[in-house]
Amino acid sequence: MCSSDLLTLLAVAAASKDQMVNLAANDPKLMVALFNDFVRAEGRFFETPVEARLRMRNFNNFVKLTAKWNDEEEDVEYGVTTFADWTAAEYEGTLGFNSTGMPEAPPLEDEDVVSAPAYGSSSFKSYYGAVKNQGRTNACWAFAGTAVCEGLNGKFGSRGHLSEQETADCTSGSTIASGGFHNKALLATQSRNHLATLADYPFRSRDGYCNYRGKRNALRFRITRVYQTRGDSGLAQALNSGPVAVGMAFDQRLSGYRGGIYQDRSCMNTRGNHAVTAIGYTSSYWEIRNSYGTTWGERGYGRFTRGVTNMCRISEYAFGTSASSAGEEE
Secondary structure, three states, X not given: OOHXXXXXXXXXXXXXXXXXXXXXXXXXXXXXXXXXXHHHHHOOOOOOHHHHHHHHHHHHHHHHHHHHHHHHOOOEEEOOOOOOOOOHHHHHOOOOOOHHHXXXXXXXXXXXXXXXXXXXXXXXXXXXXXXXXXXXXXXXXXXXXXXXXXXXXXXXXXXXXXXXXXXXXXXXXXXXXXXXXXXXXXXXXXXXXOOOXXXXXXXXXXXXXXXXXXXXXXXXXXXXXXXXXXXXXXXXXXXXXXXXXXXXXXXXXXXXXXXXXEOOHHHHHOOOOEEEXXXXXXXXXXXXXXXXXXXXXXXXXXXXXXXXXXXXXXXXXXXXXXXXXXXXXX
Protein backbone atom coordinates (compact mmCIF):
# COMPACT_ATOMS: atom_id res chain seq x y z
CA MET A 1 0.00 0.00 0.00
CA CYS A 2 1.42 3.38 -0.94
CA SER A 3 1.65 6.18 1.63
CA SER A 4 -1.20 8.15 0.06
CA ASP A 5 -3.54 5.13 0.35
CA LEU A 6 -2.51 4.64 3.97
CA LEU A 7 -3.17 8.28 4.80
CA THR A 8 -6.57 8.08 3.13
CA LEU A 9 -7.54 4.98 5.11
CA LEU A 10 -6.36 6.55 8.36
CA ALA A 11 -8.47 9.61 7.58
CA VAL A 12 -11.50 7.39 7.00
CA ALA A 13 -10.87 5.52 10.25
CA ALA A 14 -10.93 8.82 12.12
CA ALA A 15 -14.06 10.03 10.35
CA SER A 16 -17.57 9.82 11.69
CA LYS A 17 -19.90 7.17 10.27
CA ASP A 18 -21.63 9.61 7.93
CA GLN A 19 -18.29 10.93 6.66
CA MET A 20 -17.12 7.38 6.00
CA VAL A 21 -20.06 6.51 3.78
CA ASN A 22 -19.84 9.87 2.01
CA LEU A 23 -16.17 9.25 1.21
CA ALA A 24 -16.71 5.64 0.20
CA ALA A 25 -19.61 6.54 -2.09
CA ASN A 26 -17.11 8.24 -4.40
CA ASP A 27 -14.08 5.96 -3.95
CA PRO A 28 -14.26 2.29 -5.10
CA LYS A 29 -11.23 1.27 -3.01
CA LEU A 30 -12.70 2.72 0.14
CA MET A 31 -16.01 1.07 -0.69
CA VAL A 32 -14.30 -2.35 -0.76
CA ALA A 33 -12.44 -1.61 2.51
CA LEU A 34 -15.68 -0.51 4.18
CA PHE A 35 -17.46 -3.64 2.93
CA ASN A 36 -14.70 -5.91 4.27
CA ASP A 37 -14.88 -4.20 7.66
CA PHE A 38 -18.66 -4.66 7.64
CA VAL A 39 -18.39 -8.37 6.79
CA ARG A 40 -15.96 -8.93 9.68
CA ALA A 41 -17.97 -6.89 12.18
CA GLU A 42 -21.28 -8.57 11.29
CA GLY A 43 -19.82 -12.08 11.02
CA ARG A 44 -21.15 -12.51 7.50
CA PHE A 45 -20.41 -15.73 5.60
CA PHE A 46 -21.09 -16.06 1.88
CA GLU A 47 -21.40 -19.57 0.48
CA THR A 48 -20.40 -18.71 -3.09
CA PRO A 49 -18.51 -15.95 -4.92
CA VAL A 50 -21.79 -15.10 -6.67
CA GLU A 51 -23.49 -14.42 -3.33
CA ALA A 52 -20.51 -12.32 -2.20
CA ARG A 53 -20.77 -10.19 -5.34
CA LEU A 54 -24.52 -9.74 -4.89
CA ARG A 55 -24.03 -8.66 -1.27
CA MET A 56 -21.26 -6.28 -2.30
CA ARG A 57 -23.61 -4.77 -4.89
CA ASN A 58 -26.34 -4.32 -2.27
CA PHE A 59 -23.80 -2.74 0.08
CA ASN A 60 -22.59 -0.37 -2.63
CA ASN A 61 -26.16 0.80 -3.33
CA PHE A 62 -26.89 1.18 0.39
CA VAL A 63 -23.79 3.29 1.05
CA LYS A 64 -24.59 5.59 -1.87
CA LEU A 65 -28.15 6.02 -0.59
CA THR A 66 -27.00 6.85 2.95
CA ALA A 67 -24.47 9.33 1.57
CA LYS A 68 -27.31 11.02 -0.33
CA TRP A 69 -29.44 11.17 2.84
CA ASN A 70 -26.53 12.66 4.79
CA ASP A 71 -26.27 15.43 2.19
CA GLU A 72 -30.00 16.13 2.53
CA GLU A 73 -30.13 16.33 6.34
CA GLU A 74 -27.77 18.15 8.70
CA ASP A 75 -28.98 16.95 12.10
CA VAL A 76 -29.42 13.23 11.42
CA GLU A 77 -26.62 10.76 10.68
CA TYR A 78 -26.98 7.87 8.24
CA GLY A 79 -24.47 5.10 7.74
CA VAL A 80 -23.73 1.38 7.71
CA THR A 81 -26.15 -0.74 9.76
CA THR A 82 -26.87 -4.46 9.85
CA PHE A 83 -29.08 -3.97 6.76
CA ALA A 84 -26.28 -2.64 4.54
CA ASP A 85 -25.96 -5.77 2.38
CA TRP A 86 -29.67 -6.67 2.41
CA THR A 87 -32.18 -6.07 -0.35
CA ALA A 88 -35.08 -3.71 0.28
CA ALA A 89 -37.41 -6.73 0.38
CA GLU A 90 -35.28 -8.41 3.06
CA TYR A 91 -35.41 -5.28 5.21
CA GLU A 92 -39.17 -5.03 4.75
CA GLY A 93 -39.37 -8.63 6.00
CA THR A 94 -38.42 -7.42 9.49
CA LEU A 95 -41.42 -5.09 9.62
CA GLY A 96 -43.80 -7.53 11.29
CA PHE A 97 -46.59 -5.22 12.44
CA ASN A 98 -49.58 -4.55 10.19
CA SER A 99 -51.65 -1.63 11.44
CA THR A 100 -54.47 -2.57 9.05
CA GLY A 101 -55.49 -5.46 11.33
CA MET A 102 -54.82 -3.66 14.61
CA PRO A 103 -57.20 -5.02 17.27
CA GLU A 104 -58.95 -2.58 19.55
CA ALA A 105 -57.89 -2.06 23.17
CA PRO A 106 -59.40 -0.05 26.03
CA PRO A 107 -58.53 3.66 25.84
CA LEU A 108 -56.50 5.54 28.41
CA GLU A 109 -58.29 6.46 31.64
CA ASP A 110 -57.15 9.22 33.98
CA GLU A 111 -56.42 6.89 36.91
CA ASP A 112 -54.09 4.73 34.79
CA VAL A 113 -51.25 7.25 34.65
CA VAL A 114 -49.34 9.59 36.89
CA SER A 115 -50.17 13.09 35.69
CA ALA A 116 -47.25 15.33 34.76
CA PRO A 117 -46.61 18.20 32.35
CA ALA A 118 -46.67 16.81 28.82
CA TYR A 119 -43.42 18.61 28.02
CA GLY A 120 -41.38 17.42 30.98
CA SER A 121 -39.11 14.40 30.61
CA SER A 122 -38.97 10.75 31.56
CA SER A 123 -36.62 7.83 30.83
CA PHE A 124 -36.48 4.12 31.61
CA LYS A 125 -33.27 3.55 29.64
CA SER A 126 -31.16 2.79 32.71
CA TYR A 127 -33.28 -0.31 33.42
CA TYR A 128 -32.13 -2.10 30.25
CA GLY A 129 -29.21 -4.19 29.11
CA ALA A 130 -27.89 -4.18 25.53
CA VAL A 131 -30.39 -3.94 22.68
CA LYS A 132 -31.25 -7.30 21.11
CA ASN A 133 -31.52 -8.22 17.43
CA GLN A 134 -34.63 -9.89 15.97
CA GLY A 135 -32.61 -10.97 12.92
CA ARG A 136 -34.46 -12.05 9.78
CA THR A 137 -37.82 -12.50 11.49
CA ASN A 138 -41.18 -10.74 11.72
CA ALA A 139 -41.00 -10.77 15.53
CA CYS A 140 -40.68 -7.02 16.17
CA TRP A 141 -44.04 -7.09 17.98
CA ALA A 142 -42.75 -9.75 20.43
CA PHE A 143 -39.53 -7.82 21.08
CA ALA A 144 -41.54 -4.63 21.70
CA GLY A 145 -43.90 -6.29 24.18
CA THR A 146 -41.08 -8.11 25.97
CA ALA A 147 -39.04 -4.92 26.24
CA VAL A 148 -41.94 -3.23 28.03
CA CYS A 149 -41.78 -6.04 30.60
CA GLU A 150 -37.99 -5.75 30.89
CA GLY A 151 -38.32 -2.05 31.67
CA LEU A 152 -41.05 -2.67 34.23
CA ASN A 153 -38.97 -5.43 35.81
CA GLY A 154 -36.16 -2.91 36.17
CA LYS A 155 -38.54 -0.42 37.73
CA PHE A 156 -39.52 -3.08 40.30
CA GLY A 157 -35.92 -3.99 41.04
CA SER A 158 -34.84 -6.79 38.66
CA ARG A 159 -32.92 -5.81 35.55
CA GLY A 160 -32.25 -8.51 32.93
CA HIS A 161 -33.25 -10.06 29.61
CA LEU A 162 -36.67 -11.74 29.32
CA SER A 163 -37.93 -14.22 26.72
CA GLU A 164 -39.26 -13.00 23.37
CA GLN A 165 -39.75 -16.65 22.42
CA GLU A 166 -42.24 -17.17 25.26
CA THR A 167 -44.00 -13.97 24.26
CA ALA A 168 -44.29 -15.21 20.66
CA ASP A 169 -45.21 -18.80 21.48
CA CYS A 170 -47.90 -17.81 23.97
CA THR A 171 -49.61 -14.99 22.05
CA SER A 172 -52.47 -16.23 19.89
CA GLY A 173 -52.99 -14.69 16.47
CA SER A 174 -49.40 -13.48 16.20
CA THR A 175 -46.33 -15.35 14.97
CA ILE A 176 -42.61 -14.98 14.40
CA ALA A 177 -43.05 -16.03 10.78
CA SER A 178 -45.87 -13.71 9.75
CA GLY A 179 -45.88 -10.91 12.34
CA GLY A 180 -48.29 -9.78 15.00
CA PHE A 181 -49.47 -7.13 17.42
CA HIS A 182 -47.58 -5.62 20.32
CA ASN A 183 -50.73 -4.98 22.37
CA LYS A 184 -51.72 -8.65 22.07
CA ALA A 185 -48.26 -9.56 23.40
CA LEU A 186 -48.91 -7.42 26.49
CA LEU A 187 -52.41 -8.81 26.95
CA ALA A 188 -51.10 -12.38 26.73
CA THR A 189 -48.43 -11.66 29.35
CA GLN A 190 -51.09 -10.11 31.57
CA SER A 191 -53.29 -13.20 31.18
CA ARG A 192 -50.71 -15.82 32.15
CA ASN A 193 -48.76 -13.51 34.55
CA HIS A 194 -45.53 -15.21 33.53
CA LEU A 195 -42.41 -14.48 31.53
CA ALA A 196 -39.21 -16.54 31.70
CA THR A 197 -35.68 -15.21 31.36
CA LEU A 198 -34.04 -15.30 27.95
CA ALA A 199 -31.60 -17.89 29.28
CA ASP A 200 -34.42 -20.22 30.40
CA TYR A 201 -36.47 -19.79 27.21
CA PRO A 202 -34.08 -18.67 24.41
CA PHE A 203 -35.07 -17.12 21.10
CA ARG A 204 -35.10 -19.67 18.25
CA SER A 205 -36.15 -17.38 15.35
CA ARG A 206 -39.08 -19.70 14.56
CA ASP A 207 -42.52 -20.41 15.95
CA GLY A 208 -43.07 -23.03 18.64
CA TYR A 209 -45.55 -24.23 21.23
CA CYS A 210 -46.35 -22.26 24.39
CA ASN A 211 -44.10 -24.09 26.83
CA TYR A 212 -43.62 -21.81 29.84
CA ARG A 213 -44.92 -24.18 32.52
CA GLY A 214 -42.12 -25.47 34.71
CA LYS A 215 -39.94 -22.46 33.88
CA ARG A 216 -39.23 -19.92 36.61
CA ASN A 217 -41.35 -16.77 36.42
CA ALA A 218 -38.95 -13.83 36.16
CA LEU A 219 -41.61 -11.10 36.44
CA ARG A 220 -41.34 -8.85 39.50
CA PHE A 221 -44.69 -7.20 38.77
CA ARG A 222 -48.15 -8.00 37.46
CA ILE A 223 -49.87 -6.16 34.61
CA THR A 224 -53.26 -5.01 35.84
CA ARG A 225 -54.36 -3.28 32.63
CA VAL A 226 -53.30 -2.70 29.02
CA TYR A 227 -54.61 0.50 27.46
CA GLN A 228 -54.23 2.53 24.28
CA THR A 229 -52.84 6.04 24.72
CA ARG A 230 -54.26 9.19 23.13
CA GLY A 231 -51.96 11.46 21.14
CA ASP A 232 -48.83 13.29 22.23
CA SER A 233 -49.93 14.06 25.78
CA GLY A 234 -51.33 10.54 26.31
CA LEU A 235 -48.06 8.92 25.24
CA ALA A 236 -46.05 11.27 27.46
CA GLN A 237 -48.26 10.58 30.46
CA ALA A 238 -48.06 6.82 29.92
CA LEU A 239 -44.26 7.11 29.77
CA ASN A 240 -44.29 8.64 33.23
CA SER A 241 -45.35 5.21 34.54
CA GLY A 242 -43.40 2.79 32.34
CA PRO A 243 -42.22 1.90 28.84
CA VAL A 244 -44.84 1.84 26.10
CA ALA A 245 -45.15 -0.59 23.16
CA VAL A 246 -45.70 1.43 19.99
CA GLY A 247 -46.31 0.70 16.33
CA MET A 248 -44.47 3.04 13.97
CA ALA A 249 -44.09 3.75 10.27
CA PHE A 250 -40.58 2.73 9.21
CA ASP A 251 -39.53 3.52 5.65
CA GLN A 252 -36.34 2.73 3.73
CA ARG A 253 -34.49 5.75 5.08
CA LEU A 254 -34.74 4.45 8.63
CA SER A 255 -32.82 1.30 7.65
CA GLY A 256 -29.69 3.48 7.59
CA TYR A 257 -30.40 5.62 10.67
CA ARG A 258 -27.29 6.01 12.86
CA GLY A 259 -28.14 8.89 15.18
CA GLY A 260 -29.62 12.32 15.80
CA ILE A 261 -33.22 13.40 16.18
CA TYR A 262 -35.12 11.94 13.24
CA GLN A 263 -37.50 14.43 11.68
CA ASP A 264 -38.04 13.44 8.06
CA ARG A 265 -41.78 13.43 7.45
CA SER A 266 -41.55 11.01 4.51
CA CYS A 267 -42.31 8.20 6.97
CA MET A 268 -45.81 9.65 7.37
CA ASN A 269 -46.58 8.29 3.90
CA THR A 270 -46.11 4.74 5.26
CA ARG A 271 -48.69 2.79 7.26
CA GLY A 272 -47.78 1.48 10.70
CA ASN A 273 -45.48 -1.48 9.99
CA HIS A 274 -42.90 -1.89 12.78
CA ALA A 275 -43.24 -2.31 16.54
CA VAL A 276 -40.72 -0.81 18.97
CA THR A 277 -40.67 0.27 22.62
CA ALA A 278 -40.89 3.91 23.64
CA ILE A 279 -38.68 4.26 26.74
CA GLY A 280 -38.57 8.01 27.31
CA TYR A 281 -39.12 11.55 26.14
CA THR A 282 -37.97 15.15 26.50
CA SER A 283 -39.54 18.35 25.25
CA SER A 284 -37.67 17.79 21.95
CA TYR A 285 -37.94 14.09 21.16
CA TRP A 286 -39.29 10.61 21.87
CA GLU A 287 -36.70 7.89 22.52
CA ILE A 288 -37.34 4.33 21.36
CA ARG A 289 -35.63 0.99 21.91
CA ASN A 290 -35.50 -0.98 18.68
CA SER A 291 -34.76 -4.68 18.02
CA TYR A 292 -32.20 -4.25 15.24
CA GLY A 293 -29.07 -4.78 17.33
CA THR A 294 -26.53 -2.16 18.39
CA THR A 295 -25.29 -1.07 14.94
CA TRP A 296 -28.64 0.55 14.17
CA GLY A 297 -29.20 4.03 15.59
CA GLU A 298 -27.55 5.10 18.82
CA ARG A 299 -26.45 1.64 19.99
CA GLY A 300 -29.90 0.33 19.18
CA TYR A 301 -31.91 3.36 20.33
CA GLY A 302 -33.50 6.09 18.25
CA ARG A 303 -34.79 9.61 18.84
CA PHE A 304 -37.81 10.98 16.95
CA THR A 305 -38.72 14.63 16.98
CA ARG A 306 -41.52 15.93 19.15
CA GLY A 307 -43.55 19.00 18.30
CA VAL A 308 -44.26 17.64 14.82
CA THR A 309 -47.61 15.91 15.06
CA ASN A 310 -47.28 12.14 15.48
CA MET A 311 -43.83 11.76 13.84
CA CYS A 312 -43.69 8.40 12.02
CA ARG A 313 -47.08 7.65 13.63
CA ILE A 314 -45.43 7.05 17.01
CA SER A 315 -48.50 7.97 19.06
CA GLU A 316 -51.02 6.29 16.76
CA TYR A 317 -50.63 2.66 17.85
CA ALA A 318 -49.22 3.09 21.38
CA PHE A 319 -50.12 0.83 24.31
CA GLY A 320 -49.21 1.41 27.93
CA THR A 321 -49.71 -0.70 31.04
CA SER A 322 -50.78 -0.35 34.62
CA ALA A 323 -48.59 -2.53 36.83
CA SER A 324 -48.09 -3.32 40.49
CA SER A 325 -45.48 -5.24 42.43
CA ALA A 326 -45.93 -9.01 42.19
CA GLY A 327 -46.44 -9.08 45.95
CA GLU A 328 -49.29 -6.58 45.90
CA GLU A 329 -52.94 -7.35 45.52
CA GLU A 330 -54.54 -6.17 42.27
